Amino acid sequence: MEIHLSVVEIMIRLFLSMVMGGVIGIEREYRNRPAGIRTHILVCMGATIIALVQTEIASASLRYAIANPELAGVVRSDEARLIAQVVSGVGFLGAGTIIVTNRSITGLTTAASIWAGAGLGLAIGMGYYDIAIASFIGIMLALTVVKKIIRVKAVRKLEIRFIHREETKEFISDYFESKQIEVENVDFNVDFRNDYRIYTNIYTIDLPRGLSYTEVIEDLSLYKNITKLRLINV
Template structure:
């Protein structure tokens, strides 16, 4: 009985090594939480909780990988290396949630980077992890402010095109919009395989000096385009989330 109690005591005793691991997990929580909070504020599918869990989980896996590598004299990076490939499933889910929406790509990038930050913390690179978190936040927030100033001379609109089902048409639409110096912020695509039709939804920033009539005329001349209109519905929520 005493041996059992001694074993239980040895399991739950907190030594300096375990304190270090706990501090690593808390630092991962902080770094993941900061990035996740910013993502959550912009209504992204992967927000505060997701980024915290990714960072803490990655940190824990890195700690475990190092521990088992030292314990059995094996490769200390083998387990941790699987995080890099495995995190792609979460990233894929973020894109699938919004079908072909381009804005999901930024969230995928933060998910992947947050996993890297967690691994770095688990590996003991604390300062590097904090700097990486700062760079991510600068990219998401400071560059966002700069980007809004650069593109402020224009109005945000949702352009909807109904057309025959032809994915090559999307490239033609993009090329035409580029000729008009129109900034494309988001892309959505809905396909009707039965009727061989598709609906292209493009959130764009239209320059103030642009002729919408001329734009519509050129778009309507593209082969396969059946109908074009500007959809003002839900534009307030779209504006609040751009540019992501």
Template sequence: MQSWTDQLLGEDFLLMVTRLLVALVLSGLIGFEREINNHSAGFRTHILVGVGACLMMILSLFGFSAFNEVNDNIRFDPARIPSYVISGIGFLGAGTIIVYGGTVRGLTTAASIWTVAGIGLVVGAGMYSVAIFTTLIILISLIFLNHIERIFPRSRTTMFIELVVDETIEINKVLEILEKHHFSITNIEIIRQESSLRKFYIKMNRKDRQHLIKIFEEISQLQGIKSISELNK
């Protein structure tokens, strides 16, 4: 006869807890990288996705075992619930994608969320070594390959800057500064914010960082400028 602890927790409780903790650690590592780089979905979001996916996999593997023991005719597919997780997680990733005029931000974070869900499913299935190896690959891709992209910026021919301004701004003076430094402007988008604030998204040709610093210094001295920053894809 089973003890009350076995009836309450189940025979596989420790195994399930171990898998949930492994999913927490691995997804947390990826989320921490996104967090320190100030992306929209960070530490907590990745942990929730990874642990939640692991929980769904555990449910698929262990949640229906009692029905199989009672009825031999019942058949179930352990991949059914995970398949819905993989397709359904897309809505959360879509929420991290932001469109600024002609540029799109958040694609990498959306992809990391989708991959973390996969890691959670793999951990839930007990494939720890594959999950750890995949986590290492993702971290290498997010951290080191990002530095390589910065070393070779020639493939990017355009850049985007964001201006937060108030009603006192004279946008012509901003354009004069850009033209003085020989930047070619290809697109300008204006979005009205709360009260009197507005956001300007300016798309222009990419030049070296030294020119960009000079531009930021000159523009920041203009009346009505609240903040100026470069947008990264």
């Protein structure tokens, strides 16, 4: 570790964190996520600043120990102290991007990208350029390429709210059978509204190749007795 960082070296590290954090933020903003380019730049640069401060504290302690050898055994500097606070503290910011609705959760990837961006900033601030560059490439691959290469068949649930139970259930069953949609599980619920009942079925379904959830929802929405359709991500 250098005894003292030059202004040029500090500027290089801050510039790198701004560029790398900005690129990650552009990808998130392009996908219309809650944390975009400015948030990721600030998180990455903020982590870099804290790492630079920690590096300077360690450098100052080392210089003091060299200037006062009789106190070398007394002077202490823990380089992980401020860094540990970044790792735990950035979790609060990431948690703010996570949106939990009735039966779905969104924003997890953005929260993870903020956390990874903070780690990237720490690596840059500490001067570990090899780690920073390799990590940046890995983060961008995870955000842009992995989903295109590796396709995981997600389990999804379809919420259908309807009236006239017998007639509508028969229609839904016939539709699933005609489209070769496999029903893995069904959850039932009924609400009593004045003189009639509203039924809500949540189907865990497995679609055949070539059929999308959008098509299923569009087809079912044409039926008069169905009052609400919603896709639930598990």
